Amino acid sequence: MRPIKQIHGDKAPHWVGDGFFVKTLINHLDDHPDFNYSHTDPFLLFDYGEPTTFSPNPDYQTQPHGVGQHPHKGFETVTIAYSGEISHADSTGGRGDILEGGVQWMTAGRGILHEEFHSEAFGQRGGVFSMVQLWVNLPSANKLTDPKYQSIKRVDMPIIELMDDSGAGSQDTVAKGADKQTAIGQVAIIAGDWHGVTGAATTFTPINLWDIELHTMGTTTLQIPSTHNTLLLVQEGTLLVNGVSVSAGRLIQFAAPTSVYNQPMPLSDDATDTIELTCLATTDENAPIKLLLLSGQPIGEPVAGYGPFVMNTQEELRQTFRDYQTGNFGK
Numbered sequence: 169m170r171p172i173k174q175i176h177g178d179k180a181p182h183w184v185g186d187g188f189f190v191k192t193l194i195n196h197l198d199d200h201p202d203f204n205y206s207h208t209d210p211f212l213l214f215d216y217g218e219p220t221t222f223s224p225n226p227d228y229q230t231q232p233h234g235v236g237q238h239p240h241k242g243f244e245t246v247t248i249a250y251s252g253e254i255s256h257a258d259s260t261g262g263r264g265d266i267l268e269g270g271v272q273w274m275t276a277g278r279g280i281l282h283e284e285f286h287s288e289a290f291g292q293r294g295g296v297f298s299m300v301q302l303w304v305n306l307p308s309a310n311k312l313t314d315p316k317y318q319s320i321k322r323v324d325m326p327i328i329e330l331m332d333d334s335g336a337g338s339q340d341t342v343a344k345g346a347d348k349q350t351a352i353g354q355v356a357i358i359a360g361d362w363h364g365v366t367g368a369a370t371t372f373t374p375i376n377l378w379d380i381e382l383h384t385m386g387t388t389t390l391q392i393p394s395t396h397n398t399l400l401l402v403q404e405g406t407l408l409v410n411g412v413s414v415s416a417g418r419l420i421q422f423a424a425p426t427s428v429y430n431q432p433m434p435l436s437d438d439a440t441d442t443i444e445l446t447c448l449a450t451t452d453e454n455a456p457i458k459l460l461l462l463s464g465q466p467i468g469e470p471v472a473g474y475g476p477f478v479m480n481t482q483e484e485l486r487q488t489f490r491d492y493q494t495g496n497f498g499k
């Protein structure tokens with residue numbers, strides 16, 4: 169079992185533009201000795217917008233809620249729309265909507281300018297808005313790759329049932345003489361690998377991004393590579409993680425990957441650690457426990473980041489600012 173290193177407390181939310189009310193749960197600029205980029209690599213930044221109600225916006229056409237044009241370079245932004253919809257438009261003429269349940273995996277690569285607003289339909293009707301934006305670093309070899317989008321709908325994601333392996337249902341199982349287990353929830357594989365099932369998104373480095381729901385009492389076991397930095401956000405509900413009670417708003421930081429940091433010889437690539445999730449009571453049908461698991465192979469390269477630019481060296485960062493000021497950004 170991968171031990172829990174720390175359970176991070178709830179964070180105060182802040183506005184990004186006037187459309188996104190988020191808690192920054194990971195920030196590569198933080199230099200705390202026990203929680204800094206070396207513990208989250210390849211994840212640079214993680215903003216969670218918990219469910220927030222927006223009134224209808226009668227001025228949508230002139231003043232949509234969101235963030236106007238801004239640049240990104242050297243990494244990827246991953247936007248998950250849990251509730252509500254986001255419209256994006258970029259400097260290459262690309263535009264589209266991230267619909268409820270969908271994910272936009274945007275590779276900024278050598279540079280992109282874009283804007284992110286509530287969609288027109290959501291802006292005009294209002295309602296509950298909830299999203300995640302995750303920044304995933306690119307290795308130096310891919311920092312200047314061509315910008316691209318992966319627009320992933322919920323139906324594109326493999327959905328796997330999470331089976332109860334607590335043995336709680338064993339009386340039934342024995343009585344029926346069957347090996348049938350109970351599903352206590354499900355996981356949508358946005359990216360990564362689940363026992364050979366490949367997630368919807370293509371990534372530059374090995375990453376798992378799993379959207380998890382638990383609805384029925386029982387225990388299920390996740391397997392994650394022992395080489396990955398691993399984090400788990402509890403978005404809704406309370407559960408036991410490796411036997412420890414954790415409630416909504418908390419980010420669980422698991423112990424450093426043993427095979428990268430603590431052992432002289434790397435373990436084999438397929439060595440796995442386990443994480444045990446226990447749902448203590450069957451939930452209301454429409455209010456499952458919600459979790460987002462992030463794990464990734466550390467890139468292990470130096471980071472020189474400022475605002476929306478994340479490069480490897482200060483000189484690359486200075487050049488990026490010069491290019492931005494002289495109109496050569498992304499060229």
Ligand code: MN
Nearest residue numbers: 238240245284
């Ligand atoms: Mn952006």
